[in-house]
Amino acid sequence: MASNIITRLPKRNLHLHVATSGRIPAAVQRRSFSFYSCWRSPKSAEHANWTPATHGPFRPTRPRQQLLQKHQLDGVPAKTVSLNIDGHTRDFDAAFLRDSCTCVQCVDPHSKNKLFQTSDIPEDIEGTFQAVVDDAKGDSIEVQWKSDVKGFGPDHRTRHSLNWLRRAFDTEVQISSRMRHDDRVFWDNKEIVKANKWLEYDDYMSKDETLFEALTHLHRYGLLFVRNVPESEESVVSLASRVGILKDTFYGRTWDVRSKPKAENIAYTPDYLGLHMDLLYTSNPPHLQLLHSLRARTPGGESFFSDAFAAARQLREQSESHFKTLCTFPVTYHYHHPENHYHFTRPVIETFPSPEGTEPTSASIRRINWSPPFQGPVQAPSGTSTTPSLREYIAASHAYEKLLSAQENMYEYRLNEGECVIFDNRRVLHARRAFDASKGERWLKGAYVDNDVFFSKLRVLQEKFEGKWVADGVVRPAIE
Numbered sequence: 145m146a147s148n149i150i151t152r153l154p155k156r157n158l159h160l161h162v163a164t165s166g167r168i169p170a171a172v173q174r175r176s177f178s179f180y181s182c183w184r185s186p187k188s189a190e191h192a193n194w195t196p197a198t199h200g201p202f203r204p205t206r207p208r209q210q211l212l213q214k215h216q217l218d219g220v221p222a223k224t225v226s227l228n229i230d231g232h233t234r235d236f237d238a239a240f241l242r243d244s245c246t247c248v249q250c251v252d253p254h255s256k257n258k259l260f261q262t263s264d265i266p267e268d269i270e271g272t273f274q275a276v277v278d279d280a281k282g283d284s285i286e287v288q289w290k291s292d293v294k295g296f297g298p299d300h301r302t303r304h305s306l307n308w309l310r311r312a313f314d315t316e317v318q319i320s321s322r323m324r325h326d327d328r329v330f331w332d333n334k335e336i337v338k339a340n341k342w343l344e345y346d347d348y349m350s351k352d353e354t355l356f357e358a359l360t361h362l363h364r365y366g367l368l369f370v371r372n373v374p375e376s377e378e379s380v381v382s383l384a385s386r387v388g389i390l391k392d393t394f395y396g397r398t399w400d401v402r403s404k405p406k407a408e409n410i411a412y413t414p415d416y417l418g419l420h421m422d423l424l425y426t427s428n429p430p431h432l433q434l435l436h437s438l439r440a441r442t443p444g445g446e447s448f449f450s451d452a453f454a455a456a457r458q459l460r461e462q463s464e465s466h467f468k469t470l471c472t473f474p475v476t477y478h479y480h481h482p483e484n485h486y487h488f489t490r491p492v493i494e495t496f497p498s499p500e501g502t503e504p505t506s507a508s509i510r511r512i513n514w515s516p517p518f519q520g521p522v523q524a525p526s527g528t529s530t531t532p533s534l535r536e537y538i539a540a541s542h543a544y545e546k547l548l549s550a551q552e553n554m555y556e557y558r559l560n561e562g563e564c565v566i567f568d569n570r571r572v573l574h575a576r577r578a579f580d581a582s583k584g585e586r587w588l589k590g591a592y593v594d595n596d597v598f599f600s601k602l603r604v605l606q607e608k609f610e611g612k613w614v615a616d617g618v619v620r621p622a623i624e
Contacts, residue, residue: 221270221290227309234313238271241287244312245302266291271302282307329364330454336555339365345373345564348386355386356605358566362432363602366568367449367555373436373564380436380589383564388597391430393423394484401435401588403581408481410517414581419450419548419573420515422592425477425486429513430592433569437559439587444579447565448556452512452573455547456493459540466540471495472530473537475513478520489523492541511570514548548573559588570595 226235243262245251250259271287278284287302304312331339341361347354348370362368373379380398384390390397403414410417423429435447460467470492479486495508522534532540547553559565567574569592579586 221272223268223270225271225273225285227285227306229306229310229313234309236309236313238287239265239269240312241271241285241302241304242269242289242293244304247300247302249296249300250302260293260295264293266293276303281305285309327364328453330457331365331451332454332553333551333555336365336367336449336451340367340369340555341365342369342371345370345379345383349382352605352608355601356609359387359598359602359605362566362568362598366451366453366572368566369557370564370566371562373562375438375562377438377589380434380564380591383436383566384432384434384591384593387432387593387601389593391592391594391597393426393430393592398589398591401586401590403579403586411576414445414579414586416578417576418516419448419545419575420517421513421569421573422515423569424490424513424515425479425488425518427488428594430569431595431598432566432593433574434564434566434591434593435559436564436589437561437587438589439585440559440561442579442581442584442586444577445586446556446558446577448554448575448577449567450548450554450573450575451571452514452548453509453571455544455553456509456512458547458553459544463540463543465536466543467493469532469536469540470544473532473540474523475537476520476523477513477515477518479518480520487520492544512573514544514573 223238224235225238225241226233228234242265251257252259268291270290272290274286274288276284276286282305284303284305287304288298289296289300289302292300329335329339341358343354343358348358358368370383373383377398381390393399401411404412421429422433456467456470459470471494472491474489475492476487476489478488490513492513494510494513496510522537557565
C-alpha cells in the first residue's frame, strides 16, 4: 500500500451503542469516536479480504501522508452494536454481522460459496466492536468474536464497511423498495418521446458498454428499440442471448406473431389487441419480451405501449381506495386449450411489503398484472372482510384502464422491418391496432427472458463498469 497519500479525516461523530444482556456502565453504553489512534493489523486485513472494488466506493484524497486510524473499544463483548449513520441510529445484531462475514475463512474466494451454515452460529454469540477509518477504502466496523462458530480460531475477524452496513439496513423488508427502485422513471408520452433509446444492432451485439446501457435503460424505463437487425429468424435469439438464456414456454423457445385462421391466441389474428401483458396465467411470467419485425407490409398494425407503473401512481393520487382495491382483489388469468391448461391468480398491483400499520404506496410498486384477454372468472365476487367485492374491483379497474389508455400516457410506433422492440413485460403494457392481412404480410418473431436472467446480467455488467458495491445495491429484493 502506498505511503504518500494524504487522508484528511472529516469532522464526524460516529456513535457506537454497545448493548449486552446484562447491566453495564453508562460510559460503556455509548461511545463517541474521534479516531485518533493509529492502526496496523495485517492479519485482520488478510482475513477481511477487503478492497474498494468489493466493499464500496472511496473518497478522493489529497496527496499527503496516509493515515489509517482506529479507535479501540475497551473489549466489552456485546450482542448488538448501534451505529449513527447519516444522522440515524441503526441497530445491528452481532449474529447478523457474523452470518454476513465474507472473509476467506467464511467464503471460498474461488467458488464464492459459504463455508459455514447459519445454523452453526452459537445462539449466544457476542462481538467486540472496533471502528476503523480509512479514506482509501472507506470507514468500517471490525468485529472480534466471543463464542465464534466452531472451528474458527481467535484470530478470526469480520469487517463490514459503513457503506455496506447502510445498504444492509436499507434492505430491511419495510423499505426494501426504496434502495433498489428509486432510479425508475415513470413516463407518459412526452417523457418517453424525450428519453426513448434506439441502439444499433451491431453495437448491442459486440459492445458490453452498449449492452449495459441497454439493460440500465430497460431497468429505468422498461422500453427499448434496436435498429438494423438482420433479416433472420435467429436474430431475436441473438438479441435475447446477449442477456442470457431464453425462456422456453409451450409456445416454444421463440414464436411467430402472424395472422392465421382459427388462431389459439388473439395475437395471431389481424384484430385489434388491447393493452396487456403476456403469460400472466403462469407462476413466473417473463420479465423481458422481444419482438423483431421481419415483415411489415400491411396497412395498420401499429404497436403502442403504456407505463403501468405511472398509471398506478396516478390512480393512487386520484383514489386511494381504488389503488388499494387493485392491490388486494384476486384476479384469475388462464389459458385453457386441449393441450395446455394454465391458471394463476394474482392482484393487479403487487407491492413490496410495507412497514407494519401502513398502506402500500406507488413508490413500493413491484410489478403490475394486467391482461384482460386472458382473464378468467373471479374467485371472490362478493368480497370478504379483507377482500374487495367484484363491484369495487370493476370501479377500480375502470379508473385504472382510463389512465392506461389515455392518449397522453401511451407511446405509439409502427415497427419497420429490421427493428426490434424490447420491453419489461411486468411493467410496460403493449397493444396493437388492427391491420388488413389481405393487403400484405405482418410477421414478428418473439422471445422471452426471465427476471433472474435479466438481473444477473445487469449485476455482472454493473460490477464490471461501476464496481461491486454499486451492483449489489441495485439487485432486486430476494423476498417473494
